[in-house]
Structures are given as C-alpha cells and as structure tokens.
Amino acid sequence: MSMPKATERQSHGEPAWFVGRSPQFATFADHHHDDRVAFWAAGPPGAQQDWVSRYPGRFFVPPYVGGRGWIGVYLDVEQDWDEIADIVADAYHAVASR
Numbered sequence: 001m002s003m004p005k006a007t008e009r010q011s012h013g014e015p016a017w018f019v020g021r022s023p024q025f026a027t028f029a030d031h032h033h034d035d036r037v038a039f040w041a042a043g044p045p046g047a048q049q050d051w052v053s054r055y056p057g058r059f060f061v062p063p064y065v066g067g068r069g070w071i072g073v074y075l076d077v078e079q080d081w082d083e084i085a086d087i088v089a090d091a092y093h094a095v096a097s098r
Contacts, residue, residue, distance in 0.1 A: 003092045012022075025091040029072070033063055036074055043071045043093035051087070 005020045016027040028043040040062040043051075048071045053061040053091065058079060062072035073079070073089060 019096045023095040025095045037076045038072050038074050040070050040072050041087050042094045043069045044090050044094050
C-alpha cells in the first residue's frame with residue numbers, strides 16, 4: 001500500500017491490489033484450485049521463469065494469469081521476505097508503467 005495510488009479491494013472473492021482503480025498487480029490466493037495459501041503477482045518479462053526454475057518449492061506458475069508472466073508465491077513455506085518485497089515492487093511497476 002506504500003506504492004503511489006495503490007488500492008486494495010476484493011476481486012474474485014480474494015483481497016487484491018491495484019494501481020488506482022486498475023490494473024491489478026497482485027492478488028491473494030487462499031486455496032485457489034489447490035490446497036495451498038499463496039499470492040499471485042504480475043512479473044516483468046522473464047521473472048516468472050527465473051523464480052520458478054530456481055525455487056520450484058517456493059514459486060509456481062499460477063492458473064489464468066501465468067500465461068501473462070505472473071508469479072505464484074507460496075505463503076505456507078519459508079520465504080525470503082526481502083525477495084518477496086522485490087517481487088511485489090516489480091509487480092507494481094510492471095503494471096503501473098502501462
């Protein structure tokens with residue numbers, strides 16, 4: 001929420017974050033099509049493949065938006081929160097620059 005014009009509201013039954021009214025840059029995923037707690041974030045070109053290939057136990061290709069480069073981030077495993085902050089900042093910038 002510290003990003004300029006960042007807003008939070010429900011989208012498809014989950015908390016989601018937007019730049020202003022839109023576009024969306026992240027969404028919470030509470031057991032969405034699986035038994036995991038995660039969030040999905042927009043990614044700059046190549047980021048999804050990089051995170052998922054290096055850390056498949058922490059990151060995944062989410063349904064629906066994975067084809068657009070979004071990154072799935074598991075929240076039920078140990079994470080490096082500095083890396084997560086970078087992913088969220090990259091997600092914001094990936095959509096805010098459009």
